[in-house]
Amino acid sequence: MYCVRKVTDDLYWVGANDHRLHLFENIHPIPKGVSYNSYVLMDEKTVLFDTVDWSVCREFIENVKHVLDGRDLDYMVINHMEPDHGASVEEVLMHFPNVKIISTERSFMIMRQFGFNVDGREIEVKEGDTMKFGKHEILFVEAPMVHWPEAMVSFDTTNGVLFAADAFGTFGALDGKLFADEVNFDRDWLDDARRYYTNIVGKYGTFVQDLLKKAGTIDIKMICPLHGPVWREDLGYLIEKYDKWSRYEPEEEGVLIVYASMYGNTEHAAQALASKLCERGMTNVHVYDVSNTHVSTLISETFRFSHIVLASVTYNLEIYPIMYNYLHEMKLLNVQNRTVALMENGSWAPTSGGLMAEFLDEEMKLMDVLGTDMSISSALKETDEKDLDSLADAIIDSMKKEK
Numbered sequence: 001m002y003c004v005r006k007v008t009d010d011l012y013w014v015g016a017n018d019h020r021l022h023l024f025e026n027i028h029p030i031p032k033g034v035s036y037n038s039y040v041l042m043d044e045k046t047v048l049f050d051t052v053d054w055s056v057c058r059e060f061i062e063n064v065k066h067v068l069d070g071r072d073l074d075y076m077v078i079n080h081m082e083p084d085h086g087a088s089v090e091e092v093l094m095h096f097p098n099v100k101i102i103s104t105e106r107s108f109m110i111m112r113q114f115g116f117n118v119d120g121r122e123i124e125v126k127e128g129d130t131m132k133f134g135k136h137e138i139l140f141v142e143a144p145m146v147h148w149p150e151a152m153v154s155f156d157t158t159n160g161v162l163f164a165a166d167a168f169g170t171f172g173a174l175d176g177k178l179f180a181d182e183v184n185f186d187r188d189w190l191d192d193a194r195r196y197y198t199n200i201v202g203k204y205g206t207f208v209q210d211l212l213k214k215a216g217t218i219d220i221k222m223i224c225p226l227h228g229p230v231w232r233e234d235l236g237y238l239i240e241k242y243d244k245w246s247r248y249e250p251e252e253e254g255v256l257i258v259y260a261s262m263y264g265n266t267e268h269a270a271q272a273l274a275s276k277l278c279e280r281g282m283t284n285v286h287v288y289d290v291s292n293t294h295v296s297t298l299i300s301e302t303f304r305f306s307h308i309v310l311a312s313v314t315y316n317l318e319i320y321p322i323m324y325n326y327l328h329e330m331k332l333l334n335v336q337n338r339t340v341a342l343m344e345n346g347s348w349a350p351t352s353g354g355l356m357a358e359f360l361d362e363e364m365k366l367m368d369v370l371g372t373d374m375s376i377s378s379a380l381k382e383t384d385e386k387d388l389d390s391l392a393d394a395i396i397d398s399m400k401k402e403k
């Protein structure tokens with residue numbers, strides 16, 4: 001049985017949802033699942049935009065055949081060849097042997113790397129090329145590193161539909177609700193959208209900025225991404241988020257406190273600081289235990305807030321390993337332009353504060369480390385309160401300076 005939805009008069013969503021996969025890319029937890037979006041355009045020629053992950057290929061093929069209703073598939077546009085979208089290319093070729101594939105040179109190279117026999121079916125396109133399929137004309141726009149080097153987006157100049165590849169996607173299965181205006185996106189989807197963007201595409205902010213600049217030159221009416229809801233209203237909401245995230249600008253003034261604690265003492269210090277901040281009127285404070293929060297959530301929250309407090313116990317004279325992993329992920333994903341305060345703890349030779357400061361200074365960009373770093377000997381005591389107050393004051397003062 002098919003499961004499709006109409007997007008416009010002659011465009012259909014033929015993708016599939018996946019609640020069985022626990023880890024996207026075998027790294028990122030997806031408790032709300034994920035959708036693999038694919039679209040069929042029914043014009044004088046029939047055109048498929050991208051395929052799906054292998055795990056949902058069977059229902060995808062059924063969906064495509066249902067929409068085609070006996071017609072042959074003439075063209076398949078591949079905007080992105082990562083296997084969560086490109087894995088079913090060969091299966092499409094098997095079912096529709098006459099189909100021609102439209103994609104970039106690099107994409108065809110990757111298809112061959114995966115062992116797909118695409119010989120004789122390739123139509124190679126590059127930046128600015130157009131193709132007409134009847135009423136609809138599609139403009140092809142290269143989008144390298146959003147999120148692989150071969151990526152492109154396709155724009156229907158006839159009705160303003162943008163097939164956006166990984167851009168503007170989100171984790172989360174659609175569960176019937178195809179359009180962003182059918183859900184409460186800000187309440188129910190934004191956290192997953194941010195976690196998707198920051199962890200999957202976050203490293204490539206400058207490339208996303210390039211794509212946003214190109215997008216600014218075309219009249220987009222609808223965004224059809226490869227994951228998550230289709231946007232047909234309030235496109236500016238999502239474009240603004242992408243603009244902020246890709247410029248590494250915080251979404252909110254607020255404090256993210258991430259602590260690494262072995263026996264609860266560093267945790268207590270983190271909580272005491274949170275209270276001090278709230279007492280001073282800054283209540284947008286969010287506290288996470290680095291040991292039981294997945295790093296993809298920490299990265300997402302790091303992109304969200306203006307201020308970060310790293311509170312780490314010293315472990316074998318080093319930064320606590322899980323805290324180090326979080327720092328390393330921040331570096332890999334190009335996190336920058338944040339104000340950071342540090343708290344260290346240690347029962348003998350505390351070193352984690354200095355080492356974290358060194359990492360932020362030497363390995364990362366534009367991280368403003370506040371100079372009132374706090375060192376705790378084993379457990380927070382009343383004699384530490386002055387330092388804790390100074391740290392809270394320094395955070396609040398830096399917020400005032402930024403205004």
Ligand code: FEO
Nearest residue numbers: 082084147166226
């Ligand atoms: Fe959803 Fe880069 O693949």
